[in-house]
Amino acid sequence: MASGQSAQPGARIAVDVQQVRKVYQRDAQQITVLDGINLSVPEGEFLALMGPSGSGKTTLLNLIAGIDRPTAGKVVIDGTDISTLSEGALARWRSRNVGFIFQFYNLIPVLTALGNVELPLLLTRLSARQRRDRAMTALRVVGLEDRAHHYPRQLSGGQEQRVAIARAIVTDPKIIVADEPTGDLDHKSAEEILALIDTLNREFQKTIIMVTHDPRAASRAHTERLLEKGIMAPYGPEVAGGAR
Numbered sequence: 001m002a003s004g005q006s007a008q009p010g011a012r013i014a015v016d017v018q019q020v021r022k023v024y025q026r027d028a029q030q031i032t033v034l035d036g037i038n039l040s041v042p043e044g045e046f047l048a049l050m051g052p053s054g055s056g057k058t059t060l061l062n063l064i065a066g067i068d069r070p071t072a073g074k075v076v077i078d079g080t081d082i083s084t085l086s087e088g089a090l091a092r093w094r095s096r097n098v099g100f101i102f103q104f105y106n107l108i109p110v111l112t113a114l115g116n117v118e119l120p121l122l123l124t125r126l127s128a129r130q131r132r133d134r135a136m137t138a139l140r141v142v143g144l145e146d147r148a149h150h151y152p153r154q155l156s157g158g159q160e161q162r163v164a165i166a167r168a169i170v171t172d173p174k175i176i177v178a179d180e181p182t183g184d185l186d187h188k189s190a191e192e193i194l195a196l197i198d199t200l201n202r203e204f205q206k207t208i209i210m211v212t213h214d215p216r217a218a219s220r221a222h223t224e225r226l227l228e229k230g231i232m233a234p235y236g237p238e239v240a241g242g243a244r
Contacts, residue, residue, distance in 0.1 A: 013076075014175060014207040015041035015064055020073035022059055022230075033059045035230045037073070043174075046201040046208045048218035051227035057211040058179055060227065064209060065177045066094040078174060095123045099168030099206075101178040101197075105160045107152045107167075113139060114148040117166045124171070138166035142196060158189030165196060169206070176200065178210040182217050194220045 017039040024031045034056045041047050049057045062068040063075050066082050075083050077097065085093060107116045118135040126134070139145045142162040152160055161181065168176055178197065182190035198220050200206045210221060218224050226233035 011042035011044055013040050014043040014045070014078055015039065015209065016074075016076040017060070017064065018074040018076065020060075020063060020070045020075060022056070022063065022068070023071040033230050034063075034070075037227075037230075037232050039225065039232060041207060041209060043078075043207055044201070044205045045223065046198070046221045047210070048221035048224045049209065049211045049227060050213065050215075050218055050224055052213070054229075055227040056230040057227050061177050061179055061209060061211050064175075065098045065100065066090050092123075095120060096171060097174050099171065099173040099176040101161075101164055101168050101176065101181045103180040103183040105152070105157075105164045105184075107160055107163060109152050112149050112151055113144060113155070113163045113166075116152070116163055117170050120167060120171050134170055135166070138170040139163070141169065142166045156189070157185050158192055161185065161189070161193050162196065165193070165200075169200065169204075173206075175207045175209065178208065180212055181210065182212070182214065190214075190217070 017037055020034055020037045021032065022034040024033060037060060039060075049060065051057050059068065063070055064077070066077075066085075070083055073083075074081050080093065082090060082093060108119070111119070114132070114135050117138050118131050121131040121134060124131075136145060136148060139148055142165050144159060144162050144166065147155060147159060147163075152163070155163065176197075181197065182193050185193060194217055197208060197210070201208050208221075210217070212218050
């Protein structure tokens with residue numbers, strides 16, 4: 001992974017969400033979760049999406065990550081309109097360009113830390129040795145090389161989340177999406193995870209979009225944006241430099 005600096009004014013746009021609507025059908029009822037969302041995220045940015053439960057934060061994150069598709073509008077990532085890709089093309093794009101960090105880690109309990117981190121690489125043409133070396137490098141980045149052969153049940157919550165972060169970065173993605181990454185952690189572990197995410201942004205120039213309801217977590221980002229009832233607040237709130 002290449003090192004770099006924080007996002008600069010005039011940086012190219014990594015994520016461009018244009019007039020996106022997301023509507024779910026429940027029996028005869030239509031439920032509008034997102035209604036005309038516009039969002040531009042520069043390359044190398046660290047953005048926190050905040051809002052109450054049910055505001056559409058996770059839905060928007062899933063659209064940006066290519067996990068879901070918009071009902072209307074465009075989601076353009078690094079110049080590619082991913083909302084037009086076929087399912088197969090979208091899966092290939094997602095495996096190369098997006099790393100996922102979840103609140104509850106989503107580790108496979110029968111695999112070691114190394115095995116969990118290596119999972120995304122099974123979709124690549126790397127040899128078994130290359131996959132192992134890259135997985136070990138990712139574990140080294142998160143400070144868990146010495147836990148490579150431990151199973152999730154042998155790790156603390158903070159260590160499990162570090163494994164999940166290693167899995168998110170092992171393919172060297174351009175964008176990392178994090179859905180409440182500290183929501184299941186104690187204060188100390190949460191601070192350690194936030195510091196690690198901050199390092200990924202500062203030193204490795206990863207574009208990070210983090211959903212959180214925790215103002216302390218959001219304060220680590222460059223910018224905060226607020227979602228309420230599926231609508232983006234016009235100008236923020238924004239943080240000038242976050243905790244920098």
